[in-house]
Amino acid sequence: MKVLIVYAHPEPKSLNGSLKDLAVSTLESAGHEVRVSDLYAMNWKAVVDAADYGPYASSPLKINSDSGRAFDAGALTPDVLAEQEKLLWADTIILQFPLWWYTMPAILKGWVDRVFTCHFAYGVGEHSDTRYGERFGEGTLAGRRGMLVVTTGGPEAHYAPRGINGPIDDLLFPIQHGILYHPGIEVLPPFVLYAVDRMTADEYADAAKAWEQRLLTLESTEPIAFRRQNSGDYEIPSLQLKEGLEPAGRTGFRLHVRD
């Protein structure tokens, strides 16, 4: 495999840092190639602005069209071009981050906001009344697999189906489906560690073992069965799921996962 790890944690001597280092050594020992985008170490610019599009920044600024024109012209900034090149190089893409306020840290959101430009990660393919682009299972990054590695402060019960934070699968849906699957990446089930601030050394040893096991079986892991936009499951152009495709009573984000 060619694995890109996009890693967003400010402290190398953290549990997240240890898990990232373990992933690199485990994958390389198994003969895989690994590249890491360590966003804090790279001092990644998190905020989209006109400077991202150079001479293609219009006035007033229009993120969608300006980013698409800068992409087409090869005129995006070197930091963004380097990340797009890594995504195209990789066959496996891991986003690793601590869950802060129920989603990713700002530095990683800023990686998405800046790297996932128009014509690269969206605005790909024909957009018309009969076809709404190559998205959700198709697109620039089709053929690749990805997954999230997430740590939480709160205990697992709080993220359970009846937990007060909401189910972890629903919290991660906008990232797994909306960010990874949108440009075509097949999404493997996430690796989530809960209550990491209270983790004992023994618990960490178990977690590290479980993470190694996931890494060594990535190639045979089945992706989440998200529905493809252009598979016939959705009305065009409303992109509403056709009636009757889901088990009785299913609602919300889970509609978009096949049985």
Added chain:
Amino acid sequence: MKVLIVYAHPEPKSLNGSLKDLAVSTLESAGHEVRVSDLYAMNWKAVVDAADYGPYASSPLKINSDSGRAFDAGALTPDVLAEQEKLLWADTIILQFPLWWYTMPAILKGWVDRVFTCHFAYGVGEHSDTRYGERFGEGTLAGRRGMLVVTTGGPEAHYAPRGINGPIDDLLFPIQHGILYHPGIEVLPPFVLYAVDRMTADEYADAAKAWEQRLLTLESTEPIAFRRQNSGDYEIPSLQLKEGLEPAGRTGFRLHVRD
């Protein structure tokens, strides 16, 4: 009212900029006080790092405890202290942003990550096996009301209950419940404008009228009926919703809204 608008859009001459200006003029004309945190204009630092906690940054860095100790000592950075002061001043808090990749832009996430420190927005109140803090309806910002103002590129159908993006209420839940309600803010229904890149002048006029109407009726608008953590609806300490409180078949984020 004392209204704080936290506004995250890079282009003043945008539809978002117009809506923000309209909010300020409408509210001030009606006799209310308004303060605006225009994050792009402020060149807001989006990324949490050790510099945020000065001498209270431990090595290795621990965001939770370090931010809490810096908060307790009044040693947070001036930009963060100013935002906390505005939140305490306000009785009404509006977060306005374009939906980028199904959530807020990085600059606004970074406002949350940095301003919502431990002992201010979380880690408040007793945490034990019988009580898990003052959260979700209680906390530092209790007594205040808040709401989201959101624009999307995609059309409303894609955010409908069966839409491919997921229902807008579910996409906003981690922000409305996890960020606003968590430190005690009662959350009013959001004001969402869809497909804004294709909006005509007539449609904008209608949207502006609807936004004015919302602004002038904020004080009488009923908040979303999120369940209070310490109301008796949840098991302690698992914070799972007790069985039988919801209508048959309801699952996911909606469990946490009363009928």
